[in-house]
Amino acid sequence: MRTITKKSRQDEMIGLESLGVRWTSILDALSEGISVHSTSGEILWANKQLCDTYHKSLSELKGLNYEQAFHNEMISGNTQEHVSGKVLSVLIEPLFDEQNQPCGFARIVRDVTEKHSAQEQLLKAERLATLGRILSGVAHDVGTPLNVISGYAEFLLARTKPGEQGHKELSSIINQSKRIATLLGDTLDMARAPQRRNDVLELEPLLAGLLEMVANELRKSGVKATLTCTISPALIYGEASQLRQALFNILLNAVQELGTGGNLDLIIEQSPDAQEFLTLTIRGTGTSDVACDLSSSVARFLAEDDPPATPGLGLLLARQILQGAGASVGSAKGGGIVIRLLAASAGETNRSATSTSE
Numbered sequence: 001m002r003t004i005t006k007k008s009r010q011d012e013m014i015g016l017e018s019l020g021v022r023w024t025s026i027l028d029a030l031s032e033g034i035s036v037h038s039t040s041g042e043i044l045w046a047n048k049q050l051c052d053t054y055h056k057s058l059s060e061l062k063g064l065n066y067e068q069a070f071h072n073e074m075i076s077g078n079t080q081e082h083v084s085g086k087v088l089s090v091l092i093e094p095l096f097d098e099q100n101q102p103c104g105f106a107r108i109v110r111d112v113t114e115k116h117s118a119q120e121q122l123l124k125a126e127r128l129a130t131l132g133r134i135l136s137g138v139a140h141d142v143g144t145p146l147n148v149i150s151g152y153a154e155f156l157l158a159r160t161k162p163g164e165q166g167h168k169e170l171s172s173i174i175n176q177s178k179r180i181a182t183l184l185g186d187t188l189d190m191a192r193a194p195q196r197r198n199d200v201l202e203l204e205p206l207l208a209g210l211l212e213m214v215a216n217e218l219r220k221s222g223v224k225a226t227l228t229c230t231i232s233p234a235l236i237y238g239e240a241s242q243l244r245q246a247l248f249n250i251l252l253n254a255v256q257e258l259g260t261g262g263n264l265d266l267i268i269e270q271s272p273d274a275q276e277f278l279t280l281t282i283r284g285t286g287t288s289d290v291a292c293d294l295s296s297s298v299a300r301f302l303a304e305d306d307p308p309a310t311p312g313l314g315l316l317l318a319r320q321i322l323q324g325a326g327a328s329v330g331s332a333k334g335g336g337i338v339i340r341l342l343a344a345s346a347g348e349t350n351r352s353a354t355s356t357s358e
Contacts, residue, residue: 033109036095039102041066041074050109053083066107080112087116125314139184150177183212189241196239200344203234203268203278206244211266214251222261229268235344236278238325246321247280249314250337253298254282261287271340278343283336295331302329302337 024047027034033050035043043061051058054069066074072081078091089110097103150173157170186209204227211218211225218225236243254264263285271277284292302319322329322339332338 031110035061035069035107035109036104037066037107038104043069044104050107053086053088053109053111055084080116085113086111087113136188139188142184143181146177146181150174150181153177179212182209186213186244189244194239194242198237199240201236201238201240201243203236203280203341204229204232206240207247207266207268207280210244210248210251213248214255217252217255218264221255221258223255223258223264224262225264225266227266227268231268231270231278234268234278236341237344238327238341242321243325246318246325249318250282250298250302250339253315254284254294254337257294257298258284258286258292262292270343274340276343277340280339280341281332281336282339283332283334291334291336293335294337295335298337 028048030047030049033047033053035046035050037043043064043066046058046061051061054061056069061069070081074092078089081088081090089112091108091110093106093108094102095104095106153170153173157167157174160167160170207227211227214225217223251264258264265281265283265285267279267281267283269279269281271279282294284294286292298315301315302322319329326342328340330338330340
């Protein structure tokens with residue numbers, strides 16, 4: 001009987017050990033990080049995912065208290081923390097023994113970086129949508145006083161001669177009033193719904209106007225932008241308001257990728273391998289003249305069929321517009337962006353020619 005009892009206990013222990021190994025294997029395979037703590041906060045066990053998240057082995061974590069291991073205070077419920085560039089959702093769940101008495105707690109960690117980034121992008125988009133509505137109303141209201149200012153300035157300028165007192169100042173007022181009107185007009189134009197037009201557009205003044213619109217972002221980032229056009233006129237097909245919106249979003253993302261300082265170069269030229277296209281190349285260099293890899297971020301999202309889950313702000317819309325305009329996006333040497341746009345002929349007569357500088 002003793003032999004049977006001893007063997008039964010051995011079998012039972014082997015069974016429990018096997019069950020423990022099986023549960024450990026299952027918990028290690030989970031995408032969530034899990035740690036088990038005593039009532040005092042000491043780590044009793046942790047699965048592989050949690051060890052990988054905090055770059056420590058189980059032997060290093062075991063025996064540490066909560067603050068030593070995670071460098072923050074324990075807060076019950078669901079919280080967030082940032083670790084190695086990741087956003088983690090942390091859930092504390094109490095554990096109870098067979099008598100329903102607290103015997104510790106489990107800490108469950110999920111990587112919500114992509115979800116957090118997507119929510120941030122959505123919030124930014126909502127803020128911009130609200131700002132767009134406000135700006136649209138302001139632009140309409142500003143139009144009347146702006147016309148009055150420029151009108152009186154032109155009236156007074158007509159009564160002065162070059163070199164006379166006030167002539168230079170009045171000319172400056174008129175020029176700046178026209179500049180404000182153009183910026184407001186272009187901004188309102190971008191907010192309009194697509195009209196499904198396919199006009200002949202001149203690309204160089206369109207981009208020059210966009211650089212005016214992103215001038216504030218360029219100044220804040222200390223980025224110098226240069227526009228070069230090797231052909232004249234650089235005519236393309238498309239809808240001005242839609243292409244302006246797409247290229248504006250791309251420029252904003254390129255400036256953000258550059259960070260502080262550096263240069264942003266925009267080059268318009270004839271496509272070397274296809275005469276029916278013009279190419280717009282966007283390259284960025286940092287303060288030490290090191291090329292910024294826009295191909296792995298901006299260009300990748302615009303070009304790939306399966307782009308990153310969290311694109312830059314406005315790139316989804318830019319991609320849709322460019323695809324609708326028959327444009328294609330690729331990567332340039334040195335990590336730049338190449339956008340191929342359908343070229344138009346200067347002698348085109350069956351389409352309406354639209355001046356983008358009006």
